[in-house]
Amino acid sequence: MRKNLGGIAAGIWVFNLVAILGLVALLYFSGVLSAAAWSEPDPNAALVAPAGKPSRTPFPTMTPVATQTRRPTITPWPTPSPGPSVTPMAMPPANRQIIGYSEEGRALDVYRFGRGPVHKLIVAGIHGGYEYNTVQLADELIAYLNDHPEQIPADTSLFILRNLNPDGSARAIGVEGRANANNVDLNRNWPYNWQKEWERDGCWIWRPIEGGEHEGSEAEVQALIAYIDNIKPVALISYHSAALGIFAGGVPDFPPSIRLAEDVAEVTDYPWPPINTGCDYTGNLTDWAASTRSIPSIDIELTDHRNTDFAQNLRVLQVFLGWRP
Ligand SMILES: [Zn+2]
Numbered sequence: 001m002r003k004n005l006g007g008i009a010a011g012i013w014v015f016n017l018v019a020i021l022g023l024v025a026l027l028y029f030s031g032v033l034s035a036a037a038w039s040e041p042d043p044n045a046a047l048v049a050p051a052g053k054p055s056r057t058p059f060p061t062m063t064p065v066a067t068q069t070r071r072p073t074i075t076p077w078p079t080p081s082p083g084p085s086v087t088p089m090a091m092p093p094a095n096r097q098i099i100g101y102s103e104e105g106r107a108l109d110v111y112r113f114g115r116g117p118v119h120k121l122i123v124a125g126i127h128g129g130y131e132y133n134t135v136q137l138a139d140e141l142i143a144y145l146n147d148h149p150e151q152i153p154a155d156t157s158l159f160i161l162r163n164l165n166p167d168g169s170a171r172a173i174g175v176e177g178r179a180n181a182n183n184v185d186l187n188r189n190w191p192y193n194w195q196k197e198w199e200r201d202g203c204w205i206w207r208p209i210e211g212g213e214h215e216g217s218e219a220e221v222q223a224l225i226a227y228i229d230n231i232k233p234v235a236l237i238s239y240h241s242a243a244l245g246i247f248a249g250g251v252p253d254f255p256p257s258i259r260l261a262e263d264v265a266e267v268t269d270y271p272w273p274p275i276n277t278g279c280d281y282t283g284n285l286t287d288w289a290a291s292t293r294s295i296p297s298i299d300i301e302l303t304d305h306r307n308t309d310f311a312q313n314l315r316v317l318q319v320f321l322g323w324r325p
Helices: 002-038 045-052 128-147 166-171 219-231 255-265 285-293 310-322
Strands: 096-101 107-113 118-123 156-161 235-241 246-248 297-302
Touching (some): 096 219, 118 219, 118 310, 128 297, 156 219, 235 285, 246 255, 246 285, 255 297, 285 297
Parallel strands (some): 118 235
Antiparallel strands (some): 107 156
8 A cells, every 4th residue: 555655646746846847848938939039120120220221222323314424415406407598588688678568467568670760660469369370470570580680771670569469369369369358359449430339241240349438448559559659650560360461551541551562462472452341440550550640551461360471471571671651
């Protein structure tokens, strides 16, 4: 029995010893684990610790500055702008003069060639865009005389009004471009034999236009009257189109106008006497010039509404420049 009791007591002691060793071991390892937990890096520490290093990381971001050195390659772009050929065209020619403005404020340009005391005047475009080839002819004559100033006699000055109806030609190249901005036919507004309305038989009827509120009511007509009274031309040509021929200004007939018409007819194919359609051309420029200012004046109608008949009208120009009343 005692041996059994003694064995039991020894077993308890062994058990206690093992339990104590186990507890000590538990405390030891728990301390190590907790110590390991405390040594774990503090996430907040990362904000502090790298603070000393950022001065280096910005440097690589500055490398893009090198790309700016490539921008000078753009500067060659502005250099290929050799536009000096454009600027001279913007400058008005020395021989151009503005004699007034249209109803809508467009300039009425006259080009002068020569400095002689014998003045002659060519008017184009009185019927605007409907007869725009007369403006184109004027531009061709201006260009020709710019290249050939020697064609002007020493005693002569030639004035070319390239477009008396710029509002009409701005509106349309065609029937809608015949009248000015007030729907007035500028070749029916002159203060001689004027009528607001007229018998349309044989006359232009493609649009309902009129002669103006009163004679000489339009800015274009007023400007040209003032200019003619200023330069006092000894002869005048007004260009039209198309096809009816050459008309001598003056009611009743004005012999100097007829002589000018005959001389021009000799160098052209234009009908003379003109084709009579039965129209009474009231209030027109050449009748006014011949009958109220005694200026030999003719209308010349080009062959059609497209061509300028430049070769023929170069001959007309030469006759006109040498012509004397
Ligand atoms: Zn006409």
